[in-house]
Amino acid sequence: MLEVKDLHVSVEDKAILKGLDLTVNAGEVHAIMGPNGAGKSTLSAVIAGKDGYEVTQGSIFFEGQDVLEMEIEERARAGMLLGFQYPIEIPGVKNIYLLKAALNAARAARGEGEVPAPEFMKLVREKSAEMKMDTSFLQRAVNEGFSGGEKKRNEILQMLVLQPKLAMLDEIDSGLDIDAMKVVAQGVNSLRSADRAILMVTHYQRLLNHIEPDRVHVLVDGRIVKSGDKDLALELEARGYDWVVEESAA
């Protein structure tokens, strides 16, 4: 589904990713871990198309399409969706309005008409309940005055409504207490399916207790230096990152 090859990325002429390779298949959950400053968030930002990240070498393909040739919104409509670490506030724009616009944009790209209002309302009510969000959140401005946990739940709510093929979650666990984390993890787990892939970026192992990954990758200094199954995450939790860093330097 996702094929990243020899990816080099610079931000303001500073190399962040230095030859990253990653293959994610449908049905898989991947976790990207690593010490701070390793470039973890850069990967998902580049896939989503954020400005300011210059790809100097390498390629990203999604279902055979050259991602680097696509506009930001085309990527989202193709099914690549980024859940933000710091979701931004948009004053005056209702949450439900953004959801509907996003859903209709994806539908239009698939040649489908706008979602009928009753169907849409049923869908968002159902998904809000899954995320334990009161429907009053739908009428509030996007992320405005939301607590950290509410913002994260809102990100997952969008995923549940938009049903992406590749869900990218950037530090979705940061700033969450244990209860909020459980709700978020439940939401992510409900996204798991044979035709969907999930790419999680996280610094801490604790999220992976709730969302069990198929593959764990350790990103150090712009490259994936070690990959393994969920046990690797446990090992990282126990031993920290230093040994991987040393191993990779050797």
Added chain:
Amino acid sequence: MASEEMEQLVRREYKQGFVTDIESDTVPPGLDESVIAFISQKKEEPQWMLEWRLEAYRRWLEMTPPSWAHLEYPPIDYQAISYYSAPKKPEDRPQSLDEVDPKLLETYEKLGIPLHERAALAGVAVDAVFDSVSVTTTFKEKLHEAGVIFCSISEAIREYPELVRQYLGTVVPQSDNYFAALNSAVFTDGSFVYVPEGVTCPMELSTYFRINAANTGQFERTLIVCDKKAQVSYLEGCTAPQRDENQLHAAVVELVALEDAYIKYSTVQNWYPGDEDGKGGIYNFVTKRGDCRGDRSRISWTQVETGSAITWKYPSCLLRGKESIGEFYSVAVTNGRQQADTGTKMIHIGENTRSTIVAKGIAAGRSDQAYRGLVKIGPRAKGARNYTQCDSLLIGDQCGAHTFPYQEIGNSSATVEHEATTSKIADDQLFYCRARGIDEEDAVSMIVNGFCKDVFQELPMEFAVEAEALLNVTLEGSVG
């Protein structure tokens, strides 16, 4: 409407002699006392009106154009303007929509302006807009029953001279400022509204419905008086971009609210902003002021300003009555080369007066805009309160927004709050929306409309919908 029908209508007008002897109805460019006398005579005005105009003219001669505004434009040659001209001869106007700037037509299309209205807005000779006589008649009857007077200012001077004389110039004196003085001397059009005591005007009043509103005057004068416990909502303007041969527009609007009266004045202004270099755009130098003369009266200005090459406009409130309320809700959008210097003045004179200012400025392209607001609390305005919020949103990096808040607090019991923000349309907000699959133009309009929401919700429903559409058209192509 089929073209034959159109032709018939036009011919009918000729037959009825609507267009007669145009040449003698026009004065050559230039301004002196004889021109003013000519105007006054054409309008069949009483002697006191002529004297009032002449007095304004003499004051104007001694004044100089204001230079404090954050605007740049070449000096205006007031002797090159013709101060009275009848409507253009049909043969001098575009003969069909084919002769009109296709870009303008495209905009009408986007705004969803009905086809038969487009021709009139574009100044095409075929003037079939106000053929819905029945609508107008019903409208007039309803107002008549309620006792509301709504007519052109010229008609009011002839038909209701005592009312006009009692209130004209009492809110904006002849010599208030350079443009107001000029307007007082030469105004030729505008509206007059009088709502009698205890009456709530049964419908929203709009210039759009007033007969003869097809040719908007260069120097409009509007006077609205709400008697005790009366209420009116007045809509000015039109979302469609209007072209006009006259570059300078200097209108004066005066509102008078007596005890417990409420006047809500909403404007959507979309004059032609000029081409990409700003050429041919309208200069809009307007003086608007409301006088809360009676206790517990309330005046509310809501405006959406998107047009004009240059806008100079500060709708203000004089809060004289005890516990009177002044409100100003404004969205000003500039794009291309537009310049706007706009804002408000809230003058608190009476006790426990309150005012609210919410000003939203959006600058895109290479435009420049300034918010200028004065909150003045007089020594007798005990317990006066003001809340001001002004926010600017910049789209791109070649535009500018400036805020000049002035406060003069004359007593210690007043409460004045001021909040101001300037934000660039956050790249992060844009990215967030696009990363949800929403395309860039839609994302911008979503963010901008969200930004303006506090003001739009003050607009009458129909205007609010139009205002959103207008905003989107104005900002089209401003990103990327």
